[in-house]
Amino acid sequence: MELRDRREARLRQQLKDTPMRPLPLFQLTGWNHFVDEEVEPPVLAAGSSPSVDRKNDELAIAYHRHLRMVPTDAMTHMQKAVVEAVHLNSGRRDGLMDHVIDGPAGTGKTCLLRAVGRAAQKEVQAATNGRQPNRIPVVHITTPADPESKVNWIWEIASYLGLNPEPKTIAEVLEMRRHPDLTLPVNYILETTQTRLLLIDDINRASPQQLANVLPYFDYLRDKLGITLIFCGTGASHLLHQARILAGDLTRVSEENRARLQQSGHPAAPASPSLTALLPVTWLHPLPLDTENQETFRKVLAGFEADLSLYRLEEHALSKHAVELHRRTGGYFKALAYVVSTAALIAIRSGSENITLKEINAATAQLGA
Template sequence: MRRVETPALAKAHTLARRLWLASSPRHEGQLHLAVDGPGETGMTTVLRQIGRIFEGIVRDQLPRDPTRVPVIHVNAPLAPGGKLDMSIPFADFLGFKHTKDPTSGSRSTDMTGPICHVMKTRGTRLVLIDGIDRLDNSELGTAFAYFDYLAAECDVCFVYCGTGAREMVNDARTGKRTAPPDTRSGSGGIPTLPVLPIPYSPDDHDLFHMVIKSFDEDLRLHQHAGGDLLALAEHLHRRTGGYMKPLAQLICHSAQEAIETGVEAITAELLDSQLVGVFDDDPLWPAA
């Protein structure tokens, strides 16, 4: 099934264009963003959409160059033993082989020089950092010092994604700041795209109905009539809380079972038989 457009995904189109327009050399420094919200809301989908749209703009606006690397997408790494090296995910994305010290056998992880060389010579304009919430508090200073260095050295924009990303970025930078914050930019915080659960109530259901209608129109089950899924909107919200990841899984898993069993339609009973999209207040979830 196709990706369903949510408010955050719609906003990603605008933000990607803003990042493109702001990614040329600027005296005041590059624009950076955060994508923030609770888990399971589809933040990574939004982050990747920003990257895809940005890369599409580059492809449309600049002469064709098969060696260009306009966007880098990395996951914040875990740091076993407290040894965080942010150059490794960048090196992995770019396909660099990590060398080993012939004496100790340990990996030589300082890949910053080659990374900067590629970013400067291959036209990198945007870096996506996913899973920023995996960083331990003790690692924030090291990680953001590295990000800030790459941003300044290679003149690129960064988008940070993860639960609490906005607070983490602001805290990391505030902790290093020795001068008073710049009051001309309001709170001085990083611009943030919130990715939130979609609400549903008798007085606030239009947005959730729009999302369910998109799923409904994509279903190709033989016994499915247009609007059947919309009639289950309240049930779907009760099962998923309006979180996009479990909502998409619940509908897709149900559709798969409908095909496998020959029912060829999604019903409330079929939804209830799935093991995804269950919340603590759901009567299907036994009390502890």
């Protein structure tokens, strides 16, 4: 606890020294800052012009570096589903299901994962009259650099919770030849702080066999502590399905198959469940812009337009270039967010205070498109 307090004090000082500095979201203090952060756009007085020092306005520049995630229908549905699951599963000790966010790289999976965790934590805090010092509703980790051993996965959770001491010298780093087993303190903290949601990002960095090694521990967290798990990464659904097969755990079958086994009157080998029966999956794809769907991409552009804070921003500044923006970004959310954010920064630095094809060209040149 003392080590965690010192680490949080240091991170709080970093917040004061560098406002809106991206803190590590795989640590409790950084995550809580992300949940609490309310980034308001710079106020632009009606009919006013940018001041002479606008080009160096750190508030305006910082704001446009951190444009919010513009929601899509898939993202909104996922947030509602997981928040509802966390709410319903509070106090339940069995029957929980994993959730998966899958899709090609660059489609916004990590953004969605964090948005879901943020929404879930706000839901818990609203039900408990704000943040409580003895509650950690959400834990957010990434797949370990070496995902072979279960101990390394638990180390990631311990790092988030502030349980593992940081090395103070290079000699101490070299002495850490392997991580100690922190299973007992991690389990104790997760249970006593009533953790409800475990977010696991970049699951694609693990092989099916490596994931199979740790699945029994995740099952323990789910079945004993009532923790809902969300796995995120390209190919995550197939990866988890293969890991379950390797782990020999094919007992969580569909309700129809379970009913069939009960009616048979004698034990039978459970059938291998389909991916959809085994896991609720939210698929994210590049945003379409074609004859069948002209609305989704344009709605996202309109969301970005509403968030921009530029003095001379023309109406439908992004939407009028929808076809060109889609051609250059392929509809990938990550690339699109980068282009819009960079174009806004260029508009401030150049003094144009508007996003035209000129700013888009300059932004996509940096992207390499």
